[in-house]
Amino acid sequence: MRYFIELSYRGTAYHGWQTQANGSSVQSTLEAALTQRLRKPVFVVGSGRTDAGVHARQQFAHFDLVEPILLSDALIYSINCILPEDIAIRTIFPVRPNDHARFSAVSRYYQYHITRYKNSFENSLTYHFRPDLEIDRMNEACQILLKYTDFKSFSKARANVDHFRCRLDFAYWQRSESDLLTFHIKANRFLWGMVRTIVGTMLEIGQDRMSLDKFEQLIVAQDRTIAGRAAPANGLYLVDVGYPAELLAQRVLFG
Structure with a gap:
């Protein structure tokens, strides 16, 4: 039997999603x-590997068991009682044997949160960035970004991938009434470090330290060394992972 888990977590205390030899x-x-809780070894496969300090409002993973389990609110509650406060399971539901948390996903949606004002309650949940930013120019850069599909310039050099192509669905900046600045980006896949490097580069554009022409040139160059520095991990959130409707057919929310 294969089961999907829907969960969320605050990534501050962790060395990322993937099991590490030198940290939790x-x-x-x-x-x-x-x-x-299930009294048998359980190994999970996630929809993707978030970096150290990155958060997830929605993440999915799958695991396999020889025998079926009785899914209930009590089961979810009991597992959540074992988990630390910064990880929460929303639901567990059965899927088909060939459904895969990573390879069956059709989209990932990330947000990056920036605030100009220091907040002692959110110091690990947003990026405190004081300089003024020209949001209109940053959104013009988003329109340039959407023209392309190869994002090698925004990927970490050690990324072990066959290609650097991603299909972007949208990318834009939005400012809230509370002056929280949020970058929204959705694609079928993301490269290692891609969102944080895009954000870091667009902060250069927003401060008028990089022209839009240069931004387009660095995308075409496919050279990570000429892109901006990666923005800190604490402002990044995995917000939504998309799957075909038939895979989610037996998804029931508990609690």
Whole structure:
């Protein structure tokens, strides 16, 4: 039997999603809780590998069991009681044997949050960035970004991938009434470090330190060394992972 887990987490205390030899990860913490509650070894596969300090409002993972389990609100509650406060399971539901948390996903949607004012309650949840930014120019850069599909210039050099192509659905900046600046971006896939590097580069544009022409040139150049520095991890959130409707057919929310 294969099951999907829908969960969320605050990534501040973790060395990313993937199990690490030198620190705690969301994956290993989740596996330990499931193993303890289900009384059998459980290994999970996530929809993607968020970096150290990155948060997820919605993440999916799958695991396999020989025997079916009785899904209920009590089961979800008991696992959440084992998990630390910064990881929460929303639901667990059965899927087909060939459904895969990573390879069956059709989209990922990220947000990056920036505030100009220091907030002692959100210091690890937003990026405190004081300089004024020209949001209109940053949104013009988004329109340039949407023209392309190869984003090697925004990928970490050590990325182990066959290609650097991604299909972007949207990319834009939005300012709220509380002066929270949010970058929205959705694609079928993302490269390692891609969103944070795009944000860091667009902050250069917003401060008039990089022209729109130069921004387009660096995309075409496919050279990470000429893009901006990556923005800090604490402002980045995985917000939504998209799947075909038939995969989510048995998804029931508990609690």
